[in-house]
Amino acid sequence: MTNPDFVTGVGIAGCGRMGAPMLAALRAAGFDAKGFDVRPPSDFGALAPHVLALPDFAAQLTTLITVVRDIAQTDDVLFGAQNLLAAAPNLSTVIISSTLSPRYVRALRDRIPPRITLIDAPMSGAAVAAEEARLSFMLGGEPLDIATHQPLFEAIGAHFHHMGAFGAGMQAKVLNNLLAASNTAMTRLVLDWADQSGLDERALLDLIHTSSGQNWLASGFEEIEFARDGWEADNTIGILTKDVASALDAAPEGADTALPDLIKAQIRALKPRA
Template sequence: MTLTGIGIAGCGRMGAPMLAALRAAGFDAKGFDVRPVTDFGTLAPHMLPLPAFRDHTETLITVVRDIAQTDDVLFGAQNLVGASPNLRSVLISSTLSPRYVTDLRARIPDHIALIDAPMSGAAVAASEARLSFMLGGEIRDLDVHQPLFDAMGAHFHRMGHFGAGMQAKVLNNLLAASNTAMTRLVLDWADAAGIDETRLLDLIHTSSGQNWFASGFEDIEFTRDGWQPDNTIGILTKDVASALDAAPDQADTTLPETVQAAIRALGPRNQHTKSS
């Protein structure tokens, strides 16, 4: 199977740099988004209107926000599964409920290969083509599509059957949400104690409290944001909800629900001025 006709649906903060990385690697990749083409700067020439995107796309990568938008892309307003004559594979790179993802197999014709390929690393990693992908699907399908992941990422974790990649991703993001909530709380408490932010983050990076959010605090674009329904902090609450949706029967969900509430309560954090 030759990888041609690559299409990315959802060219936002993650999808746009993924499209750029694929094109830089020489793939015939095009994008589609509901926003105007003029919003995409240097990528604008590679954005297609819906009819042309349908005709172009053989391998579809979805990077939209949530289940409702994914349903629109696959079956609803865009209907790429039903209206793309050459569609051969669908790669789900949004972070969604594993239950929803697993159920897609029964909704999409068998001749279309399905891979769940959620990623981690934030926009900074997407722009540097060093994302971490958590992959689920048939081994032969993963092998065929590996060149795409190689172009966009640096770490690849094959988790098992279709749906296993998404299950691993929401568990990973549950930890990320926990680290986010606790790191922000720790920094607020440090402010109250008069401890310099940079010095404390340097300490955390080399000590037992080390975590991705704290270690990348100056590089990750959303570390100082407050919760908004449409920003990355807001997406974390959605990701915790996805993990909760796939929680084992009779699981104690008190801690994840507490983390979710703490994320939702976050306000903006002021830009730090380094002390001498």
């Protein structure tokens, strides 16, 4: 059930692979949510009437959820090309749902006026979970702020983990994605070796799902949209290398980073799998 305080004024910046289904889920839950993207509204099919030009998006905005790709695009949304901090006169809450360096996220508190509530809410589950409104959220922020905005998260997610103060959700997310990247690299290597050994892919994946090698990528191999992709700078496999870099940026001082560095190189070397 929606909270009347949030029925209007909710906006998603970045209506791509994750943002578009999140916008659809919010609207299905009763929120009059709007979207903004650098692509024209005509690219969004049934969602097109709800993806607005920047002036209209900014004028209605009170709660902003950013789902753009990286730090540069987040800076554009908040301070640069879109500059919603200045362009949206009624903006009261910013929710960061992109996966970014925790150092960058924590530093936002000093760059954004104190009157604006900040929550970091990166999510996990891939596009299929966004489409089915069952994302897992890692939340950072004041407990009251998170409780107040919980109706938004419940409209698009199924699992909610409050990890601590602002920035803690992002720290948890990059550590989670470091594991996801390692599982991706090793699962793909195992499947390549299985091909060369004459093992059937489906039979092996079924075995892995019920055995000690079980992991998210292997268990969802047919549903996860990027499971067979090779690395490209602008696809989800490419984003995984960015996420590993974000984890490395927040590594403890003096930490041994050899294994994460290797994982990043292995992900970058992935080729498409038929």
